Amino acid sequence: MPANTDKGVGRRIAYYRSVVRPKMTQQELANASCVALGTIRKIERGERGVSDDTLQAIADALGVDPARLRHDRGAAQSQARDGLPALSAVIAAYDCPDDGPIRPVSELRAAVDATVKWRLGAQYTRIVRDLPDLLTELTRAYHTAAAGERAELAQLLVSAYRCADAAAYKLGAHDLSARLVELMRWAAAAAExxxxxxxxxxxxxxxxxxxxxxxxxxxxxxxxxxxxxxxxxxxxxxxxxxxxxxxxxxxxxxxxxxxxxxxxxxxxxxxxxxxxxxxxxxxxxxxxxxxxxxxxxxxxGGDHASAALGVTHEWKPPTSLGAERRSGFYIELARAQLWAGMPDGAFESLKVARKIAPQHTRDHPWVREDASTLRRLRRADSETLTSFAEWCAAT
The missing domain is CATH 1.20.58 (Methane Monooxygenase Hydroxylase; Chain G, domain 1)
Structure with a gap:
């Protein structure tokens, strides 16, 4: 993969490591990303470029989309969204996949289970990057399997389509999401x-x-x-x-x-x-x-904000719940807090949501709307709020 030589990438990595993920040392980032400590140090100092694969590993360790670390990140673009056409091409050929190898069902099941974990953790970049090949292989396996083996493969297809749909829907590709839902219904019928x-x-x-x-x-x-x-x-x-x-x-x-x-x-x-x-x-x-x-x-609506806040007085979602669901909770809590005249609390909730599931939070339309509202309410924008609004492409 080509190396990104923009020195700003290193500065952004250092920012996310030390500010967005407090107390994360360079050694901890190196361990989590499986990148050498010396390489991390040189990248952050701008002394060396970073390949796409290395940037992806660092972004995964930081819990952010790699697009947040690039110099050419766009307001409405992400690496995950850029990969959606590949998903669309794969599902277009759901009934006529190309020829190729097929792993044993046990290995296919393990691959689908891993993808489900990415869905629950709101790791849309990983889903979009790795799922097209898996979907092709699953459809190939389904269409070539004996009649008695198709039900289990249909079950795996439903799970895989659901993971693809999660990425498509959360990234705003609603037409693609609707097509995936129909394929889920087709496969579910075959699973009986x-x-x-x-x-x-x-x-x-x-x-x-x-x-x-x-x-x-x-x-x-x-x-x-x-x-x-x-x-x-x-x-x-x-x-x-x-x-x-x-x-x-x-x-x-x-x-x-x-x-x-x-x-x-x-x-x-x-x-x-x-x-x-x-x-x-x-x-x-x-x-x-x-x-x-x-x-x-x-x-x-806003008249029911007190009911939403009442749930949260003595309870917060445990970390055992999936990241997507927990981040969604804080996104919705932020909206209720805004309605209740609690802008500071709303901003704190949005930051918690970002820490839990950055990809889900950044691409959520309510986050952009509420960040824009917060900027209007705070005439003297703080640097942190401005940075957050730019991060989620709030207007």
Whole structure:
């Protein structure tokens, strides 16, 4: 890979290491990135260039998108977004993949499991970079497998498509996201697993959010709840409870407070019967329901800010929850704090969200909107706020 010789890259790496990630020494960065300590020192001093692969390793260790460290980073660009066309090309050939090698199912499953971890951790750059080849191999395996082996491969395809969709949706590529959701529905039907079908119905709600078709989305979720397996065991309870969580949020967007409260109550009742965990790709349990209580309050609007803040008085999401979900909590909390006249608290929440999941936070439209609002409220912009607003491309 070509080396980036811009000396500003080293300064930005030093800034993220010592300011955004306090107390991270050069040695700790070297250990986390598997880059020699001497190399880290020379890069930060601007004495040597840095290859794309090395920059990616350093960015991963710092928990930031490598685009934040480049001299040519654009306001609305990221390395993850630049990789979306490759995903689009792969799914266009979902029924006619090219020829090539196929690993054993156990190895494919391990690769998909790793990608799911990236999704839960909001590592969209890794997903977009590595998933196209894996999707091609999975589709190749599915179409060449014996009939009795296709169900398991279809399950893996659903998980992989969901990871691709997470990156596409969070990066604002809603048309690509909608295509991926339809492929998830196709693969779920081939998997013949009702719980997997329920998880796909959960994800499908993104298309209704993107289209602002909230009433139709609520109707689709109610149909999915009715079709879901009876909640007789943990996995079934979690599947139904997750659908209720999602229904509560979209009911809030539809300004149907009664429906939102009813679905939240059903979700809370089911959450009390299971442990917090990831079921069929979706986190569910008491902590997830609390996060969705904040989501619902924010969805209903500014008059419900106190309800969102009430959830957070004595509770914060534990670190055991996925980074994407935790960062989303702080993004929504920031909006409630802004509505409640707490701009300082809102900015602190946005910074926490960035620390947890920088890629998710930077590309979230609410973050840009709220950072812009904070800049207007603070006529004498602090350097930190200005830097944050530039980081997320707030206007």
């Amino acid at each position: 697993d009702p719980l997997l079908t329920a998880s796909v119905a959960y994800v499908r709600t993104e298309t209704f959010f993107a289209a602002r078709a909230h009433t139709a989305g609520l109707r689709a979720l109610r149909q999915a709840i009715d079709a879901a397996p009876a909640p007789t065991a943990a996995a079934q309870r979690a599947a139904r409870g997750a659908l209720h969580m999602r229904a509560a949020v979209i009911a809030g967007r539809a300004k149907d407070a009664d429906a939102a409260d009813a679905h939240l109550s059903d979700a809370a009742r089911l959450a009390d019967q299971v442990k917090e965990d990831v079921y069929y790709g979706t986190a569910f349990g008491p902590d997830s329901v609390r996060i969705h209580q904040v989501s619902v309050a924010v969805s209903l």
